[in-house]
Amino acid sequence: MTVFLCGFMGCGKSTIGKLAAKKLGCGFCDTDDLIVRTLEMTIPEIFEKKGEPFFRQTEAEIVKSLCGKTTVAACGGGAMLNPDTARAAKDAGAAVIFLDVPFETCYERIKDDTNRPIVVKSTKEELEALYNSRRSVYLEHSTIRLDCDGSPVENAERIADALRK
Ligand SMILES: Nc1ncnc2c1ncn2[C@@H]1O[C@H](COP(=O)(O)OP(=O)(O)O)[C@@H](O)[C@H]1O
């Protein structure tokens, strides 16, 4: 089964996904890493030189290509907002897990990161508004919501437990 992790930037998808895959004994991938490797550009370079719509199109193609594979996939925070992408995941019978983490926690983790173009160009207030508008979409497009306010190891255990049910 494919397990997609979604949620706001900084909720821990990339960190926890790796641990959860180890616990489940399956592969791990990160859609951002796949995009960077495919295009041989960093995410800020892609946003700057190719534009965000191109990044989103590539991201959607990559998530679709993972549907049906036995892997834990950490999605970029915008990937599962796309209704076609969410539909493809659902049609493939994938588990889409929303890592639910409060805004302040996400913000403290991402605020100084220059590798996230949306963070670099936004104020805290803008990011909070984005968080609030996205949250309902993550809820709508996920099959499982998990509070991921623990340590990375605890959160990975929560994912494994939820999938065993
Ligand atoms: N549960 C956690 N507790 C403490 N720090 C965390 C936790 N999850 C992630 N982090 C840290 O927060 C930052 C962002 O995490 P990351 O996994 O890149 O988030 P995402 O992929 O959801 O944007 C990283 O520096 C990571 O080490």
Ligand SMILES: O=C(O)C1=C[C@@H](OP(=O)(O)O)[C@@H](O)[C@H](O)C1
């Ligand atoms: O939420 C977003 O729109 C984005 C999230 C990032 O991934 P993380 O959620 O892993 O930070 C990355 O895909 C890009 O900077 C855009």
Ligand SMILES: [Mg+2]
């Ligand atoms: Mg990530």
